[in-house]
Amino acid sequence: MTQDISHTFRIAIAQLDPTVGDVSGNLTLARAARREAASQGADLVLFTELFISGYQPEDLVLKPAFLTACQRAVEDLAAETADGGPGVIIGFPRKGETGRHNSVAVLDGGKIVAIRDKVDLPNYGEFDEKRVFVAGPMPGPANFRGVRIGIPICEDIWGDLDICETLAESGAEILLCPNGSPFYRGKLDIRHQVVLRQVIETGLPLVYAAQVGGQDEIVFDGASFGFNADRTLAFQMPQFETAVTLVEWKRTGDSWHCEACKIASIPEKEEADYRACLLGLRDYVEKNGFKSVVLGLSGGIDSALCAALAVDALGPERVHAVMLPYRYTSEASLRDAADCARALGCRYDVVPIAAPVEGFSTALADLFEGTEEGVAEENLQSRARGTILMAISNRFGAMVVTTGNKSEMSVGYATLYGDMNGGFNPIKDLYKMQVYALAAWRNQHLPVGALGPSGEVIPAHILTKAPSAELRPNQTDQDALPPYPVLDDILECLVEREMASADIVARGHDLATIHRIEHLLYLAEYKRRQSAPGVKITGKYFGRDRRYPITNRFRER
Numbered sequence: 293m294t295q296d297i298s299h300t301f302r303i304a305i306a307q308l309d310p311t312v313g314d315v316s317g318n319l320t321l322a323r324a325a326r327r328e329a330a331s332q333g334a335d336l337v338l339f340t341e342l343f344i345s346g347y348q349p350e351d352l353v354l355k356p357a358f359l360t361a362c363q364r365a366v367e368d369l370a371a372e373t374a375d376g377g378p379g380v381i382i383g384f385p386r387k388g389e390t391g392r393h394n395s396v397a398v399l400d401g402g403k404i405v406a407i408r409d410k411v412d413l414p415n416y417g418e419f420d421e422k423r424v425f426v427a428g429p430m431p432g433p434a435n436f437r438g439v440r441i442g443i444p445i446c447e448d449i450w451g452d453l454d455i456c457e458t459l460a461e462s463g464a465e466i467l468l469c470p471n472g473s474p475f476y477r478g479k480l481d482i483r484h485q486v487v488l489r490q491v492i493e494t495g496l497p498l499v500y501a502a503q504v505g506g507q508d509e510i511v512f513d514g515a516s517f518g519f520n521a522d523r524t525l526a527f528q529m530p531q532f533e534t535a536v537t538l539v540e541w542k543r544t545g546d547s548w549h550c551e552a553c554k555i556a557s558i559p560e561k562e563e564a565d566y567r568a569c570l571l572g573l574r575d576y577v578e579k580n581g582f583k584s585v586v587l588g589l590s591g592g593i594d595s596a597l598c599a600a601l602a603v604d605a606l607g608p609e610r611v612h613a614v615m616l617p618y619r620y621t622s623e624a625s626l627r628d629a630a631d632c633a634r635a636l637g638c639r640y641d642v643v644p645i646a647a648p649v650e651g652f653s654t655a656l657a658d659l660f661e662g663t664e665e666g667v668a669e670e671n672l673q674s675r676a677r678g679t680i681l682m683a684i685s686n687r688f689g690a691m692v693v694t695t696g697n698k699s700e701m702s703v704g705y706a707t708l709y710g711d712m713n714g715g716f717n718p719i720k721d722l723y724k725m726q727v728y729a730l731a732a733w734r735n736q737h738l739p740v741g742a743l744g745p746s747g748e749v750i751p752a753h754i755l756t757k758a759p760s761a762e763l764r765p766n767q768t769d770q771d772a773l774p775p776y777p778v779l780d781d782i783l784e785c786l787v788e789r790e791m792a793s794a795d796i797v798a799r800g801h802d803l804a805t806i807h808r809i810e811h812l813l814y815l816a817e818y819k820r821r822q823s824a825p826g827v828k829i830t831g832k833y834f835g836r837d838r839r840y841p842i843t844n845r846f847r848e849r
Contacts, residue, residue: 297335297437297438297439298438298439298543299542299543300540300541300542300543301335301336301439301466301540301541301542301543301548302332302333302334302335302336302538302539302540302541303334303335303336303337303338303468303499303538303539303540303541304325304328304329304332304334304336304337304338304378304536304537304538304539305338305499305501305516305529305535305536305537305538305539306322306325306329306337306338306339306340306343306501306536307340307501307502307503307504307514307516307529307533307534307535307536307537308321308325308339308340308343308503308504308505308534308536309321309503309504309505309512309534309575310340310343310344310346310347310503310505311346311505311579312345312346312347312348312349312352312507313345313346313349313352313358314346315344315345315358315361315362315365316365318343318344318345318346318365319344319365319368319369322337322339322343322344322369322380322382323369323372325337325339325536326369326372326377326378326380328536329378329536329538330377330378332536332538333538334378334538335378335379335437336378336379336380336381336436337378337379337380337381337382337536338381338468338470338499338501339380339381339382339383339470339501340383340470340471340472340501340502340503341383341394341396341445341446341470341471341472341503342383342384342385342394342472343382343383343384343470343503344362344365344366344382344383344384344385345358345362345383345384345385346507347383347472347503347507347512348418348419348472348507348510349385350420350424351424353385353392353424353425354392354424356387358385359385359386359387359392362384362385362386363384363386363387365384366382366384366397366399366404367404369382369399370397370399370402370403370404371402371403372402373399373400373401373402373403374401374402374403379398379399379400379401379405379436379437380397380398380399380400381396381397381398381399381441381443381468381470382396382397382399382470383395383396383445383470383472384396384397385425386407386409388409388426388428390426391425391426392424392425392426393409393410393425393426393428394409394410394413394421394425394445395407395408395409395410395428395445396408396443396445396470398434398436398441398443400436400437405434405435405436406434406435406436408428408431408434408443408445409427409428409429409431409445410425410427410428410445410446410447410448411427411428411429411430411431411444411445411448411453411455412427412447412448412450412451412453412455413425413426413427413447414446414447414450414451417831417836417837418474418509418510418828418833418836418837419447421447430455430458431443431444431455431458431459432458432459432462432463433459433462433463433464433465439465439466440463440464440465441464441465441466441467441468442456442459442460442464442466442467442468442496443467443468443469443470444456444459444467444469445469445470445471446469446470446471446472446473448469449467449469449486449487449490449498449500450486456490456493456494456496456498457493457494459494459496460494460495460496464494464496465496465547465548466496466497466498466499466541466548467490467494467496467497467498467499468498468499468501469487469498469499469500469501470501471500471501471502471503472503472512473502473503473512474510474511474512474828475510475511475512475513475564475568475828475829476828476829476830476831476833477564477565477829477830477831479513480513480515480531480558483500483502483515483517484517484519484525487500487517487519488519488523491519491520491521491523492523495521495547496521496547497518497519497520497521497526497541497547497548497549497550498518498519499516499518499526499539500516500517500518501516502514502515502516504532504533504534504571505534505571505575506571506572506573506574506575506576506579506827507575507579508576508825509572509825509826509827509828509833509835509836510572510828510836511568511571511572511575511827511828513531513532513564513568513571514529514530514531514532514533514534514535515528515529515530515531515532515556515558516528516529516537517529518539518550520549520550521547521548521549522549525553525555526539526549526550526553527539527550527553527554527555528553528554528555528556528558529554529556530556530557530558531556531558531559531564531567532559532564532567532568532570532571532740532741533740533741537554539554562729562730562732562733563733563737563739565722565726565730565829566601566730566733566734566739567739567740567741568827568829569601569718569719569722569730569827569829570601570604570605570718570739570741570742571605572718572826572827572828573601573602573605573606573693573716573718573827574605574606576715576716576825577605577606577691577716580691582689582690582691582715583610583689583690584606584610584611584612584688584689584690584691585602585606585610585611585612585690585691585692585693586611586612586613586614586681586684586685586688586690586691586692586693587599587602587611587612587613587614587681587692587693587694587695587714588613588614588615588616588677588681588695588711589613589614589615589629589632589633589640590615590616590621590625590629590695591615591621591622591624591625591626591627591628591629591632591754592625592628592754592759593724593727593728593731593750593754593755593759594695594696594697594700594719594727595629595695596628596629596632596731596750596751596754597719597727597730597731597734597750598693598694598695598717598718598719599611599613599632599633599636599638600636600731600734600744600749600750601718601719602638602693602718603636603637603638603743603744603745603749604734604739604742604743604744605742605743606743607743607744608636608637608638608639608743608744608745609638611636611638611639612638612639612641612684612688612690613629613632613633613636613638613639613640613641614640614641614642614643614680614681614684615629615630615640615641615642615643616642616643616644616645616676616677616680616681617642617644617645618644618645618646618649618673619646620673620764620765624753624757626642627753628751628753628754628757631751632749632750632751632754635745635747635748635749635750635751636744636745636749637744637745643680645673645676645677645680648676648679648680649672649673649676652672652675652676653669653672670764671707671710673710674707674710674711675707675709675710676710677710677711678707678709678710678711678712678713679713681713681714682713685715691714691715691716692713692714692715693714693715693716693717693718694711694712694713694714694715694716694717694720694823694824694826695711695714695717695719696711696712696717696719696720696823697719697720697722697723697724697726697727698719698720698721698722698723698724698726698783698830698834699723699724699773699776699779699780699783700724701720701816701819701820701823701834702783702787702809702812702813702816702834703773703779703783703809703812703813703816704812704815704816704819705772705773706819706823708819708822712819712822712823712824713824714824715824716824716825716826717823717824717825717826717827718826718827719826719827720823720824720825720826720827720834721826721827721828721829721830721833721834722829723776723780723783723784724759724776724779724780725776725777725780726780726829728755731750731754731755732755734749734750735747735748735749735750735752758770759776774805774809778801778805779809781799781801782796782801782805782806782809783809783813785799786806786809786810786813787813787832787838788830788831788832792848793806793807793810793848807847807848807849810847810848811847814840814844814846814847817840817841817842817844818842820834820835821842
C-alpha cells in the first residue's frame with residue numbers, strides 16, 4: 293500500500309558509485325539502495341543520471357544489445373515496485389522513436405509510470421552527448437502519488453533553454469535533478485550558484501542528486517544537496533562518499549519545504565584535491581580488476597605523493613614501491629625513498645639499472661660513435677626504468693602507477709616509454725606547486741576513508757630539496773626550466789585561461805620566457821597524446837578539456 297504524500301514527501305537521495313557497462317551490478321546497487329530507503333520510510337528514491345548504464349557510457353550506447361540490457365534492467369526494477377515500497381526515479385539510455393535518449397524513468401506500482409528525456413545535451417569539455425544522443429522534447433511534470441515533479445536532467449538546469457521555467461509554468465511543485473557532474477576545483481560552489489538561479493527564477497525547491505566515484509579520467513564527487521524555495525540550503529550530503537540519505541519535505545501552503553536540515557562538512561582546497569585523486573585512483577584500479585599497483589619510488593616529491601595516494605587508496609599490502617638507482621642517483625634519494633616506503637608501510641625493493649643501461653649503450657656504441665652524449669643517454673636511463681616496471685607488472689599483474697605532474701607534462705619534461713609508462717597517473721592534472729601543497733597537507737592529515745597510516749608519510753627532506761631527474765651529475769629541474777612558481781603561473785595563464793602574452797607580461801613575467809614555455813607547450817602535445825589517463829582536477833584537463841592539434845605552427849609573437 294503506497295503512502296499518502298499530500299503533506300509529507302520523504303525522498304531518499306541515492307548518491308552511489310555505479311560502474312559503466314555493469315548493468316547487472318548497477319541494478320544490484322539500485323535494489324540495495326531501494327531496500328535501505330524503504331527501511332528509512334522513503335516514498336521515493338532518486339538516483340543519478342544514466343545510473344543503470346553508468347556515466348559516461350560514451351559509444352557503448354551505440355550498441356543495440358547494451359540499450360536492450362539497460363531497458364530490461366529498468367523494467368525489472370519497475371516490476372519490483374509493485375511491493376508498495378518506495379517509487380524510483382532512475383537514469384538510463386533509451387532507444388526512442390527519434391533516436392537514442394539520455395532518459396529517466398519514474399517507477400511505481402509495478403510499472404514505468406513516466407519517461408523524461410534530457411533536452412539540453414552538453415557538447416563541451418568532457419561531454420560529447422550530441423554525438424550519441426538526440427535531444428528530448430520540452431518536458432512537463434510527472435505525477436507521483438499526487439505530487440507534480442519536474443525532472444530536469446543535469447545540463448537541463450545549466451543551460452539557457454528555460455527548461456525549469458517551463459516545468460514550473462506547467463505545474464511542477466518541486467524539481468528533482470539527477471546529475472552526472474564531474475569534479476573540478478571549486479565545482480560545488482558553481483553548482484550551488486546554478487541551482488540558486490533556477491530556484492529564484494521558478495520559485496520552486498530543487499533537489500540536486502550527484503553521482504560519486506571515478507570513471508577513467510573523471511571523478512564524480514557526490515555532495516548532493518537541495519535548496520528550498522526561499523533560497524535556504526535544505527540539505528548537503530558529504531563529498532567523495534557514497535550514501536543513501538533521507539530528506540523530508542513538508543507542504544507549507546502551496547509549496548514544499550525541507551525541515552531538519554542535514555548539512556555535511558565539505559572539504560576545501562588541498563583536502564578536496566587529495567580526496568579526488570585518491571578516489572580516482574582507487575576506482576580505476578578496482579573497476580578494472582587490478583589486484584595491486586607498482587611504482588618507481590625515486591626519492592622525489594612526485595613519486596612520494598603517488599605512493600601515499602596509492603597506499604591510502606588501496607592499503608599498503610597492495611602497493612609495491614621500487615627504487616631504480618643508477619650512478620647519478622644520490623645517497624639522499626636512496627635514503628628518502630626508503631624512508632618514505634617505511635613510513636607508508638608498503639613493500640620496497642631496490643633494482644639497480646646499471647646493467648640494462650650499459651647494455652643499451654654497448655649496443656648503440658658503433659652507431660653513436662663520434663657524437664656527443666646528451667638527451668639520448670639520459671632517456672636510456674628513464675626507459676630502462678620504465679621497462680623494468682612494466683616487466684614487474686607483467687609478471688605479477690600489478691598496474692604501474694605513473695608519477696608525472698602537469699607542469700612536466702605541459703612542457704615535455706618527461707620521457708616517452710620511460711617515466712611516462714604506466715596505466716594511470718593520479719597527479720597528472722596537478723601542477724608542481726600543487727603537488728608540494730598536497731604532500732604537505734597529507735603529512736598533517738589522514739583523509740576520510742584512507743587506508744594508509746597517519747602522521748608524516750612523506751619525509752620532510754623530500755619537500756625541501758631541489759627537485760631533480762638525476763639523469764646527469766648535479767642536475768636540477770631548474771637547469772632547463774624556470775623556477776616552478778614562475779613556470780606554474782605561466783602555464784596556468786596559457787592552459788587554464790588561454791591568456792595573451794601581453795596579459796601574462798602584465799603579471800610580471802618575462803616575454804621571452806613566456807614564448808619559450810608556449811613553444812614547449814605546443815611541442816609536447818604528441819607526448820601528451822600518448823600519456824596514461826589520470827585524475828581530472830582542474831577545469832582544463834589535457835585531453836577531454838583541452839584539444840590542440842599535434843601538427844601546429846601557430847605561435848603568438
